[in-house]
Amino acid sequence: MSTVAIAILATFLISMFGGVPIAFALGLASVLGLYMADFPLVILAQRLIAGTQSFSILAIPGFILAGDLMMHGGLSRRLVKFCQALVQHVTGGLGMVTVLSATFFAAISGSAPATTATIGGIMIPEMEKRGWKRDFSAALSAASGPIGQMIPPSIPMIIWGVVAEDSINQLFLAGIIPGLLIALGLMLVCWIVARRSPHIPRESRATRKELLDSLWAGKWSLLAPVLILGGIYGSVFTPTEASAIAVFYALIVGLFIHREMKLAALPSIVMAAMRTSAIVCFIIGIASAFGWLVAIEQLPSAIASGIMSVSTNPIVILLILNLFLLFIGAIMDNIAAMIILGTTLSSIGAQLGLDPIHLGAMVVINLAIGMATPPFGYSLFVASAISGQSIERLSVALWPMLLVSFVVLMLVTYVPAITLFLPSFIR
Template sequence: MVTALLFGSMIVFLAIGVPISFTLGAAVMATIFLAPDFTVSPGIIPQRIFGGLESTSIMAIAFFVLAGNIMTKGGISSCIVEFCNSIIGNIRGGMSLVLVLACAFFAALSGSAPATVVAIGVMLYADMVKLGYPKKRVAGLLVVSGGMGPIIPPSIIMIVYGTITGASISKMFKAGVGIGIIIMVILMAVCLFYAHKEQWPKNAKRISLKEIGSSFVHAIPAILLPVIILGGIYSGLMTPTESAAVAVVWALVVSLFVYKEMKVQDLWQIFLDSAKGSAMILFIIATSTAFSWIFAYSGISGDMVAFIKGLNLNPTLFCILIALLLLAFGTFLEGIATCVLLVPILWPLAHVLGIDIIHFGMIVCIANVVGTMTPPVAVDIFAAASVTKLDMGDIVKGEIPFFIGYVAVYFAVVLFPKVTTLFL
């Protein structure tokens, strides 16, 4: 009865369009008040909600959201794009490679897929179309390349996963770097194939070594940002939360005093936008904590563990089933919501089967990114549509070859754990 009420009410609330954060909280309260013989005081729910936010790791989310917004407004991302273009802009289809590389760099700054799509799309899409690149292909590439945002650290969803499971966030970040590089290489290979097949344009202007050097020098303050973030974490000098705070300070200094593309009066709107974005994420985490507690307290999770053990699944088959389940959820739930909803349920099962916590984490994180590229939720497609003004259907058609490459990397991670652990 508890299971039916908990999940039934959740499905009903989602079906009528209630936001996921309110849905989780409402499902918990419906279960407490309506389930017979379920003696839990409603007063314990606020305790669980606030308890879910009592983690220093979660503070990193707000800092990284703020740092990403400052970088977008402060000219840091545009300097990175100019540097990427100076390196590989002369190859046929070179601007598409610049787009992929710029997304990878920006991913190492923001940790957000939609933010990466918007930031790089605003700078590159219109110019690429003017040069003769096909609109649909560019928009589709932008959607899929933006998906490196939550994979190449810092990654908000990896921080959420580590907070839920106790996994080392530093190890998650290390695995993300390697897998992100693989995705980047695959996307570039697909770009080169279509550049020659569809005769994408080539930059006629030759860029000299002096211009490359000048672009590099100008981009040094921007390039130092991911170095500071990742170097501080991997060296052990800073926790992810501390590195996120340092990233905010460095982004402010560079934007205000080095590139001077941001003014002090711009900060209020940046802080406001960052507060709204962070609050949305934290509210989902808070209500999902109460949902997960009810799930465990009622004994449902224990029954599921026993059921899975009884099936005698091997780890590989289990990972495939979980991958497909996560992809299905990703089509209608936002990535972080999927993570906080399913990970507390699925990780105990994976742990029983001896699956590595980092390997399982990468399966979860990449699946949630794939969900941002697939309708109907598809936040990356919505972000790309806001920049390109194309219909969602056109963007989906354009992204297909790049999406196939991304999904191929995902199932390589699912089937071969060494793809993840190779970089630890």
């Protein structure tokens, strides 16, 4: 490993663990690396711009804005009510409502923090009123949020598709079954906790009228993922065009059908989405520059060689790769991680003979689980902020949910059909 590679890696890690925002930590390391390698600093600006010049990346601000509009337009609240009427009578039903609602909302927003914030904001107080511990409710919201990274339309799947030049449509399909398996696992955790907690009451079954009323009230919410995903896989529009359709749909429903969103609120909603999009795109751009530099210094190949040299057994290598990605996901922004490590991971996947779609699903699922993993998981921070519970308390409550996610991850890793079954229909 060259002196420049060691310097930029050390600068990045020291900056990040010193509390510097990850985008600026990447920028500092990139500037130092360019200076040490005697490259003109203008390359940083060039790579930053080049890293965001992809048509597919346009989908990201679209889906972010669509998610915000749907939240303010009352679609998420109606989703929760429908899910509640569906499973409230089951043991642990209210916890299951959180998971089901997150799964439905994931098919609208594509973002783990957005899913955690939206569903957690509604369900954490409701669960606490019904006898659930607040730290468990918040931990469940944090663990359910990453389903938004797996169920399409998934923002990280779009990023990986751009980085690895894989089919975004196939990557979308690859995340559906793993996302549903994690949802089922989290619902099982809710059932076990409720069975062991006598202070959690069992709710009465919703009447047929209540169920039909909630279905009718939530019809526009439930139609959103059908419209978005049906349009994509029916070849009516691309994922990028689907994000614009989702924004238009959310505006029409929020302003003229539900009438819960006012025109006066639009500027603040758009500005909030723009801030989030700007942060994401800046991370993409600066991580692209950093990734180019470390590729020039052959750091990815050094990491790939190090992982491949540990064992000749593919099972062992895949386990090590998963542990590495889980660690990265727990300490680093997943978008930056995918861009920086894309070359390395693709090289390892090729050497192991992995299908590129299978590899992409593995990477995204690993990093999605990291969103809820201590110490730096974004969903964990969001759940802590909206619940008032400390990261330490949430970390304790999270362990059975993370265990479920890890079991599903192992299934995805060693049973490729879980991720490749649905994509096989559009190849």
